[in-house]
Amino acid sequence: MVGMAMVALPQATPQATQTPAEKSSLLRRYLERPGFQWNCDKLAHMEFCYPGELPSSTAAGIGRDAEKTLAAELRLAGVSRYAPRIHVFLVESYGRLRELVGAYAAGASQPAEHIVCFVAGHPEALTHELNHEVMTHLWGPCEPWIAEGLAAYVTDPEEVDRQFRKLLDRHNTVPLQRMVNPAWTAAIYPSTVIYPELGSFVKYLKKTYGMERLRQVWRGGSAAIPRVLGKSLRGLEADWETSLARR
Secondary structure, eight states, X not given: OOSSOOOOOOOOOOOOOOOGGGOOHHHHHHHTOTTOOEXXXXXXXXXXXXXTTSOHHHHHHHHHHHHHHHHHHHXXXXXXXXXXXXXXXXXXXXXXXXXXXXXXXXXEEEGGGTEEEEETTOHHHHHHHHHHHHHHHHHOOOOHHHHHHHHHHHHOTTHHHHHHHHHHHTTOOOOGGGTSSTTOOTTSSOHHHHHHHHHHHHHHHXXXXXXXXXXXXXXXXXXXXXXXXXXXXXXXXXXXXHHHHHO
């Protein structure tokens, strides 16, 4: 590992397990959405809901993989337990996800409600959305750039650098100051740009400065970067791009 070792964080504060009567209105809307018939399995940390026509043996395998993905997310965060029950919805296609949540994508999440949705055949989307779920619960809300960057990095740690180098070669990058700020949202630039760029940048921060200082930036926002990391954003951007060129 390049740079500082990952700092283990305290275990998540236990929370009461949600009972059926306490299900959020959003969760009920998903479960009761017209045109959707769910089978739901109770897993170790999840309520895993999938289309009724999906064979139970196939669903069981996907559920096991989802639990393994969650375990990897918890190892990244340095915790061994996770109290909230996560409600995971598997859908058949991008179109079905849009019917369910209103977004045309491979995945979507509502961390405040502990809801994660993803399209069958896209485990990378599950990884991305589970990262939003776990880190928001453990570290609290944050500016979108660091949430998207960390999730993109975790989804494919090696690929984000390779993809970002291609963007550099094509002069198709976005200056970091346009994204690393409280006002930016992921809808402003194409996902083919923001995920490799922010993923590679957050990867650089984690490997250079360690998980604990990354957590401080997560909680303090972009304004905390000079205080926490001892450099301006422009200085970090130059160091990061130089490190990529050397590798």
